[in-house]
Amino acid sequence: MDLLDGAARSYAWGSRTALAALRGRPTPSPHPEAELWFGAHPGDPATLRSETGDASLLDVVDSDPVGQLGSATVDKYGARLPFLLKLLAAEEPLSLQAHPSSAQAAEGFARENATGVAVDSSVRNYKDSSHKPELVIALTRFDALAGFRDPKRTLELFDHLAVPELAPYSEMLAAQPDSSGLRALFTSWITLPQRALDVVLPSVLEGCVVALGSGPGDFVPELRTVLELGEFYPGDGGVLAALLLNRITLEPGQGLYLAAGNLHAYLRGTAVEIMANSDNVLRGGLTPKHVDVPELLRVLDFEPLDAPVLDPEGERGTPVVYPTPAPEFTIARVDLTSSDTGITTAVAGSTGPRIVLVTEGDVDLVAGGRTLTVHRGGAAWLSATDPDPVVTTASETARLFVATVG
Template structure:
């Protein structure tokens, strides 16, 4: 068991207060803080704090994979930590994106290697050969766009914007309200010639403003307000139109969202814990200054409309632990809620690697002869070989997230 220092990533969409406040550090920060990476991704591994000093978690895992990861994880995923845990704070919207399936990632990674595109190149899509299923759990109210809305509803939304110039486009899905119609409309919008886009966008935005001034409690207020907000951050970006096709989701603290391969999504605002397969494979379609590759995005996108289910954690009987059930084999995320007047202690045995992240209050950890006091915003690495761990709340309430390798639930 070691204290784990995350790798802080600064992106323009990050927050100058959220992550620092959680960690009890001064605000506002000099740079926007977007993500704290808690894992062993080669691009930015976290660091374990040992008696001999700090050490990269990536080095530690590579130097003794079986002791750190355990036999089962090594047999299944090789000598690397299969998941990446993140703390994420979005002040502004992130890019419109999707992630490849396992087959697409292997194929795309090999293809870009053959083309001789350097791994660090800004035009590189596939940074590794892994898929990237991801699960996000809100710490604050968290807004996102995720998955294509039922096209029949989208026709109603486009009709509500009531702009004649939109009608030919609405006709593409009105006449074919299925995945083929969505593919046709999305592809048309995301590849509109600049003069056409420049003429269309202001008309659509005027229609959005009219809708909001006309019907403050209309059924599409949240969707249309989001389109206007996106157009302020990314003026003239075709991703604003594409956003009109997606489900708008608001998570309350504790609720989760699982994003499978091919699901088009954009996180809009809020703070969250996020876990994913240990991959950095992102295909972007807009709403970003980063590399956008529309043809490659179109190859991986799933155009079936979905009602994205908001994921509620399931209580594990007789414990303080709640599980976010997802199909990804690389990870399993649970939440541990402790309180001094309820369940104040939680015990578990590791069968593989664990990362604990304290998101509220403080706890005392015991593991064999070791003990650690852990405050809100701090994380701990627990190796597969470590003995039983006990977690005791040292504040009135304490909350932790526990990340481990996905396992068949016993």
């Protein structure tokens, strides 16, 4: 059991205040801080601070996989940590994206290897052969687009917009208000020639302004989001695609699980994110990064989806698990106050390594006669052989997350 320092990632969409404030550092930060990675990803491993000095978690795991991960994890996933835990702060919208299934990832990785595109090339889609299920848990209110909305409701949105340029597309979806109709409409929008896009898009944005100006009504967050995306990414087909997706706002503590093929874009907010240790992202727009529409179309799931929001509740002082079908990870939340004693961080059924991430207050982890203090924004690494610590806090309230193998 040792302190684990996250690896900071600076992307343009990050925040100069959210992560800095969370970690008790001066704001604004010199660069936009987008993500803090707590894991053993070769791209940016976290740093383990032990009595013997600082070491990369990747090196520590590599030098003793069975001791750190446990034999069950190594047998199932090989000698690597199967999940990556992050703190994420989005000030601006992120790209429109989806992740492949295991079969799609294995096939795509082999295919790109065969064509000789370097794994670190910027035009490479498949950086590894793994799927990438992910779960985001809001720390502040968190806005996102995720999954295709029920087409009947989307047709109501089109009617509400009353934009003549949308009429042919509205008819197209009305003729087939199901996953096939969504596939056809999304495909035609995302492949629309720029000339056509430059006609439809300004009309849609104008329609949003008019609809919002007509007073309080339906679809306000949806229309505002389309307008905002239109400002950030002028002339981008992804702005039209946003009309088809569920517009979701998570309240703090709520989670959103993104299965393979789910088209999504994070819009704004601070969150904990956990995912299988993979880099496989297919982008469809709203980004200056590599976009591969044909490949995105291969992996997308067009089945309409209710907003897949997770809001688990449990007994106070025990870990509350966010249930997902992902085998690579399990994550649980623990809330406690200064008067709580004997609170365990043990997640039922877990035998692997754990990362304890503190997002509110300062906590003491007590195990094996040792006490480790973890401050807000910090984390601790527990190998498979470390016992589950008991947790207390001197802060009025504290919140922490326990991430482990599923």
